[in-house]
Amino acid sequence: MNARSAADLAPPALFGAGVLIVWEFVVRGFGVPFVILPAPSVIFLRLIHSIPILAADFVQTIQGVIAGYVIGCGAGVLVAILIDRSQFLQRGLLPLGNLVSALPIVGVAPIMVMWFGFDWQSKAAVVVVMTFFPMLVSAVAGLSSAGAMERDLMKTYGANYGQTLRQLRLPAALPFIFNALKINTTLAMIGAIVAEFFGTPTVGMGFRISTEVGRMSIDMVWATIVVAALTGSLFYGIVALIERRVTFWHASYRQRGA
Template identity: 85%
Template structure:
């Protein structure tokens, strides 16, 4: 799929329109700064407090990335392991599905107690949150190679490892990337919520919670802008890698006009 200017223009115009409307409403109706600051006020606040925001960013992202890497890797490895034993698969998968519907962010206070206030506890929350989506998706992905392809591998006399690396992992990639994308959002959420439960005096979740208390709503919005851009970039990078790696998948193939 080629990027066409028109595809980008419509949402950009829409977004700019919303921002303009927002600014106009805030100025026109004299909305108090405490309820809703104007976009221009938020931007000036953002520029003004770059050092603080940068420190918050570094603190939070540390936990996000560490937890994301460990959680996704663990989910994938466990998926490959239980893939060999159908018994575990039948036992673990319903549980995995159940757990992914549970409010796992709730483990945040427990992790803060176990691992302290610093980023390690945030990473731990992220590990727990990202593990199950990856497990469930990867198991489904590993099962997605068709019987025809598997038979072909068998006629080639391929070993288990060869079938895994040459057929089943590649065919699982779309599922794995799906989990990676879901997890990129979950990881940010997990880290920020964990910071609501206790953190050193730095971090995006901490900043939001304290500045709300001090009624510095423009600072809250500035932090949210940083969090939003970080989250979108994170997602975007994963989606970009996905497009490079799974270019062969049906959803990226060009449609005949």
């Protein structure tokens, strides 16, 4: 298993390292102006030297991300359970949910900034709006994913609605819910960062990016992007890890034969 995962990791790791090396050589070899593209080593140095600023930005942004993510995803699952019993509400809400999922929701950022102020609460509100609908649509699909046979079995056991929900339908919905949870990690990061373009106290990743671009200190922008990328990947990775722990019974993990 260890040897295999190492073999799986080697090609992308080599590819990534190759890109970095080519990047460094191209920038230094052709004398690419600093404003256009700083070398990876320069970005790394900048990152090391400005850890306090980057840490403060990280804390500011992650508050909005986490609060919004938890509220948005939680509300999505709850509303899905609520409308699950009513065919009527499902028919009315789901087309709207699908429509809203395709809309440029980041546009609500200025409105939320106006309503909830410059601090992280307004960013959380944007994240709530962005994560709610994908979760709603996925969770409703997940709740109806339990097969007819299993439902019939629950009926022969004399299980009531609550028991069926807890023992059969919620567990069956988990893969769908986790799918939305994973998609929403990215959406939450995007929502919080873009909302910061519209106004923040003078701290936060989105603020840092937009001001440092204005000051032409592109290495700082890249350093912030590295932090954002690491945060996004880590967030996704944690959710994926929990998913693996919780839905270990699902076919997509069983087949791999760990």
